[in-house]
Amino acid sequence: MRLKGMTQLNVKIVLLTKSRKYNNYCIAGVDFHTGKWIRLVSSQADIHCAVPGVDLTYENGLQAEIFDIIEVELAKAVPQHFQPENYEYDSRYYWKKTGVSSLEKVKILVNQNADSFIFHNSDKRLLGSFVSGLSASKNYSLKFIFVTRATLVVEKYEKLKYKLSFIYNGVSYTDFSITDDAFIKPYQSEGSFVLNNIGLVISLGEIFNVDQCHYKLVASVIR
Template sequence: MKKSIILLTKSKKYRNYCIAGIDINNGEWVRIVSNDTNIHYAVKQEDIMYENNEEAEIFDIIAIECEKDRKSYYQSENYIFDNAYYWEKIGKATINDVLAIKPCENRNFIFYDTNKKVASDYLKTINSDDIYSLMLICPTNVEIIVKQWSHDEEKKITMNFEYNSNRYRYIPITDEIFNNQHRTKIDGNYSLHYNPILIMSLGEMYERDKCHYKLIASVLT
């Protein structure tokens, strides 16, 4: 099966990539995954290269040959790509093109509640038709937190924001381009003077606490 998507997330995952976008025909979410368990189904860099050796980028419109879907108890949007075929760039979109297909989503909560993580056991109680793990949101009162929590690790970039009158705090950001723009700042809280569009993703289970963390996979302007 072939999926034609606007690429909206290209975030780091186990030194490879988490890839997702919206179907250009119906606006449904599509997360592209591999069948490589060693990298937790992430997509390798060589697999996001077009036949002309250019790398897929955010807002590219891409045709991707997929083998089958790979739904799980916490992610319903996954499709395994067929690495026998190159990805094909068929166009370039703008943020307005995206919003025309996928307006900002209006749910009561981001992934079921206002916490920063969701227990694995809770997700397994939800009807499979109600499972989702990707969102496009338009938050307000956005604040960036830059902090080096310990001397032996690099600065962490997280975000506080409001969505449907609820405040979400210290949500991790996996958009490396956005993070690199802020890592040079001194530790502190920084208010954004614009409201970005966020692509939210629910990550895989963290073994220590058996929870799935809410992530900002892409910051779009």
């Protein structure tokens, strides 16, 4: 049975990502009061602590969406060296929607690492050994940016692949994979598409065993 109430462990978050992770969801946002990043994770190790759809469903049956301001009951902080922002939520409690934010408000609210790059370099990935050696002050895995122009490339392999390239802070970034299913849904054929004036949430993923790297993923495209 899921509970309706909240206790002193609840937090109010502006939801900024609702992306694909092991056939469930990667959910993250910023604290409504401090702008600090919080990634919500479940206790389900079999799906790599992704968030099942049932858990991000409100009591009225609707699902949480980008820009929703939500109250969530936290169980504990569960930081990992590559994702220090992780908090396990208490799945016994419903999430509660208390309002809706906007891109302009988020641009003002978000409080993040001052790194001039996206995760320390201009590449699309970081070596696992580099990430594990970072000090606490330099270790982060979520970043919000605003770009005036980006290029989406859709290519067909076994299935459609979606890559985003853009310039941020005068640095060119190419071929970032997109895990935002709601954004890519309209793009069901190969091609190149120009996007103007968009917000992006970039997330650092789990280590990829083939090359022992963490890849930078576009977790949310916000228009």
